[in-house]
Amino acid sequence: MRSPSFNPPHRILMGPGPSDAHPRVLKAMASPLIGHLDPHFVGMMDEVKSMVQKTFLTKNHLTFVVSAPGSAGMETCLVNLLEPGDECIICINGVFGGRMVNIAERCGATVHKVETPWGEVTKVTQIKKALKQCPKPKLVALVHAETSTGARQPLEKISDLVHEAGSLLMVDAVTSYCGVPLKVDEWKIDAIYSGTQKCLSAPPGLSPVSFSKRAVKVLENRKTPVQSWFLDLSLVKNYWAGAKRTYHHTAPVSSVYALHEALSIVLEEGLENRWKRHQDVHKYLKKNLEEMGFEFIVKPANRLPNLNAVQLPKGIKDEAKLRRQLLDEFNIEVGGGLGAFAGKIWRIGIMGESCTSNHVNALVGALKQIL
Amino acid sequence: MRSPSFNPPHRILMGPGPSDAHPRVLKAMASPLIGHLDPHFVGMMDEVKSMVQKTFLTKNHLTFVVSAPGSAGMETCLVNLLEPGDECIICINGVFGGRMVNIAERCGATVHKVETPWGEVTKVTQIKKALKQCPKPKLVALVHAETSTGARQPLEKISDLVHEAGSLLMVDAVTSYCGVPLKVDEWKIDAIYSGTQKCLSAPPGLSPVSFSKRAVKVLENRKTPVQSWFLDLSLVKNYWAGAKRTYHHTAPVSSVYALHEALSIVLEEGLENRWKRHQDVHKYLKKNLEEMGFEFIVKPANRLPNLNAVQLPKGIKDEAKLRRQLLDEFNIEVGGGLGAFAGKIWRIGIMGESCTSNHVNALVGALKQIL
Numbered sequence: 001m002r003s004p005s006f007n008p009p010h011r012i013l014m015g016p017g018p019s020d021a022h023p024r025v026l027k028a029m030a031s032p033l034i035g036h037l038d039p040h041f042v043g044m045m046d047e048v049k050s051m052v053q054k055t056f057l058t059k060n061h062l063t064f065v066v067s068a069p070g071s072a073g074m075e076t077c078l079v080n081l082l083e084p085g086d087e088c089i090i091c092i093n094g095v096f097g098g099r100m101v102n103i104a105e106r107c108g109a110t111v112h113k114v115e116t117p118w119g120e121v122t123k124v125t126q127i128k129k130a131l132k133q134c135p136k137p138k139l140v141a142l143v144h145a146e147t148s149t150g151a152r153q154p155l156e157k158i159s160d161l162v163h164e165a166g167s168l169l170m171v172d173a174v175t176s177y178c179g180v181p182l183k184v185d186e187w188k189i190d191a192i193y194s195g196t197q198k199c200l201s202a203p204p205g206l207s208p209v210s211f212s213k214r215a216v217k218v219l220e221n222r223k224t225p226v227q228s229w230f231l232d233l234s235l236v237k238n239y240w241a242g243a244k245r246t247y248h249h250t251a252p253v254s255s256v257y258a259l260h261e262a263l264s265i266v267l268e269e270g271l272e273n274r275w276k277r278h279q280d281v282h283k284y285l286k287k288n289l290e291e292m293g294f295e296f297i298v299k300p301a302n303r304l305p306n307l308n309a310v311q312l313p314k315g316i317k318d319e320a321k322l323r324r325q326l327l328d329e330f331n332i333e334v335g336g337g338l339g340a341f342a343g344k345i346w347r348i349g350i351m352g353e354s355c356t357s358n359h360v361n362a363l364v365g366a367l368k369q370i371l
Numbered sequence: 372m373r374s375p376s377f378n379p380p381h382r383i384l385m386g387p388g389p390s391d392a393h394p395r396v397l398k399a400m401a402s403p404l405i406g407h408l409d410p411h412f413v414g415m416m417d418e419v420k421s422m423v424q425k426t427f428l429t430k431n432h433l434t435f436v437v438s439a440p441g442s443a444g445m446e447t448c449l450v451n452l453l454e455p456g457d458e459c460i461i462c463i464n465g466v467f468g469g470r471m472v473n474i475a476e477r478c479g480a481t482v483h484k485v486e487t488p489w490g491e492v493t494k495v496t497q498i499k500k501a502l503k504q505c506p507k508p509k510l511v512a513l514v515h516a517e518t519s520t521g522a523r524q525p526l527e528k529i530s531d532l533v534h535e536a537g538s539l540l541m542v543d544a545v546t547s548y549c550g551v552p553l554k555v556d557e558w559k560i561d562a563i564y565s566g567t568q569k570c571l572s573a574p575p576g577l578s579p580v581s582f583s584k585r586a587v588k589v590l591e592n593r594k595t596p597v598q599s600w601f602l603d604l605s606l607v608k609n610y611w612a613g614a615k616r617t618y619h620h621t622a623p624v625s626s627v628y629a630l631h632e633a634l635s636i637v638l639e640e641g642l643e644n645r646w647k648r649h650q651d652v653h654k655y656l657k658k659n660l661e662e663m664g665f666e667f668i669v670k671p672a673n674r675l676p677n678l679n680a681v682q683l684p685k686g687i688k689d690e691a692k693l694r695r696q697l698l699d700e701f702n703i704e705v706g707g708g709l710g711a712f713a714g715k716i717w718r719i720g721i722m723g724e725s726c727t728s729n730h731v732n733a734l735v736g737a738l739k740q741i742l
Contacts, residue, residue: 003635003639005632005635008403008412013406017621024376026402027401029400029401030397031397032382033382033392034379034384038380069438071621075600106598107598204407205625227477249442251440252440252626254400255574255626260376
């Protein structure tokens with residue numbers, strides 16, 4: 001008895017992720033498996049680590065890849081840095097700040113929330129005020145690129161305040177990594193996590209992370225065990241960074257192949273060229289969307305180029321129906337709104353391999369045909 | 372600037388996993404990505420769930436796939452079923468029982484350990500004794516197939532005792548799933564997790580899990596939040612089993628493609644045929660290994676066919692050197708010992724696609740050439 005294989009439709013991915021993967025990356029996924037302790041695999045892991053360092057613009061020794069999606073990267077940072085009774089400040093201006101609060105509370109930490117309306121970014125004055133109420137938090141966490149709203153959070157001034165307070169700066173870079181400027185060492189980010197399926201254009205399933213020396217010192221001085229065994233850095237680091245490569249869990253071999261290829265493609269293009277490409281294609285998309293009556297919800301200064309959150313032209317009542325039509329008739333995926341924005345906005349991703357004029361032309365052409 | 376792609380050597384995988392993947396599975400990994408909320412993906416997830424039910428031999432509604440390797444499946448079961456202050460009984464006869472204890476303690480549970488020498492299995496009388504000391508544990512956990520020792524744990528009689536005590540039976544089936552008889556409903560297993568890279572012969576990175584109605588009742592009656600957000604079943608189940616498929620995290624799309632194909636291959640072969648194949652090839656391997664002076668460390672009644680833990684022929688001093696020679700000169704991977712068995716034994720896996728006479732002949736021929 002033969003059962004039918006699953007043959008996915010050929011989509012054009014312009015939602016909040018996954019983005020289209022390069023054929024080289026897909027080909028890498030199909031390479032035969034080797035063992036996760038094979039010397040060839042271990043050598044390749046070293047190359048991945050080095051490329052993650054280069055793309056994060058960091059020299060951090062504790063830089064590696066969590067064997068699970070971006071949300072597990074978020075949890076890795078929080079469960080390792082926080083202990084019961086710790087105080088932290090978490091900034092919320094969308095879904096993912098809220099998720100950080102949820103996880104930090106499960107760590108037994110006291111969370112001081114800095115809330116900003118969705119679509120806006122946290123202001124320096126808000127951080128100052130929060131640091132008056134909680135003068136020495138263990139960490140201050142922000143989302144660099146809020147995937148739910150398309151807002152880009154400036155980090156440099158806030159970083160100075162956080163470090164003056166003797167705290168760690170933790171950053172969610174899931175949607176910004178490899179798409180917009182992100183400088184881990186220069187901006188003194190102490191803990192950062194990302195995902196593979198956004199501007200890196202690899203399949204979803206892994207989370208590149210990096211920790212500064214300051215963060216490592218905090219990890220080394222923990223008084224209680226990390227509540228997760230799977231994400232406990234004191235164990236995982238012996239596999240990714242230890243001299244002996246001690247077995248911890250079985251690494252997702254094929255996904256690491258794909259990540260290696262995707263990182264190579266990013267470095268071949270060059271980070272700055274890649275940032276510029278996202279900005280250029282964004283301008284072209286913006287012009288077209290605005291001509292059709294779409295309105296950006298984030299003001300220009302804080303607008304992400306790669307994740308475009310827009311209100312639909314007046315007169316369109318059923319956004320879900322229109323998205324479904326784009327998918328069914330044109331094979332184009334765009335994202336709907338999350339949480340407070342559900343049913344109200346679209347999120348149009350132009351990330352990594354999905355960031356080309358051809359993608360924009362396909363979307364704009366299809367929309368003109370439908371509307 | 373072009374950077375060299377990673378081209379893995381073409382290995383013959385006969386270690387404790389990953390095993391060789393079928394070309395159909397590798398091809399599935401290379402399929403273009405689609406969104407994790409795409410109706411085609413959601414439909415495919417339903418098929419995966421149904422095939423996981425069929426291969427676990429269960430009708431459990433709460434059957435799905437954790438987006439991370441087997442160890443995260445272990446953690447999923449424990450963090451969801453245990454709360455601080457709970458008592459549980461965990462049986463240890465190798466590395467993975469010990470890992471369960473480690474995780475259960477991080478959950479704040481009081482663990483009653485039932486320890487058995489490595490290579491042996493937990494006896495019914497040991498469980499009886501443990502249940503006298505701790506008459507109503509929340510759960511009793513055992514490893515069905517101890518990957519570190521090659522021992523197969525009989526479960527049926529223990530299951531009766533556990534349920535008479537009103538407790539849940541939790542089972543690690545990472546290495547047994549799709550290789551040896553495993554009957555979730557018939558054996559009244561309440562919580563089970565496995566991996567994809569053993570007898571299923573898919574790439575590592577996912578963990579199929581299943582929970583009985585009894586376990587679901589325990590989940591629903593929790594008094595405290597699950598300590599992990601990423602693994603919290605009350606959230607994950609809305610993506611895998613909810614009518615609305617609420618976004619939780621981005622599923623590892625390509626790995627789920629591969630799992631779909633690997634499960635199809637298992638069901639095409641038929642579970643019973645597959646179990647028989649593992650038994651038959653094991654007999655052939657055993658005969659050959661014993662002729663060369665290898666000795667099995669597990670007695671026949673409890674010996675796994677698919678994971679063969681053996682002491683090397685007398686006179687071989689440096690097992691690591693010999694393994695390295697097999698890898699470098701013949702491209703054959705076998706596993707060394709873990710923990711107490713490091714440097715002392717080999718673990719020869721004949722799992723899934725790696726379970727053929729050709730694999731055995733390649734290994735045996737290579738060993739004869741070297742020795």
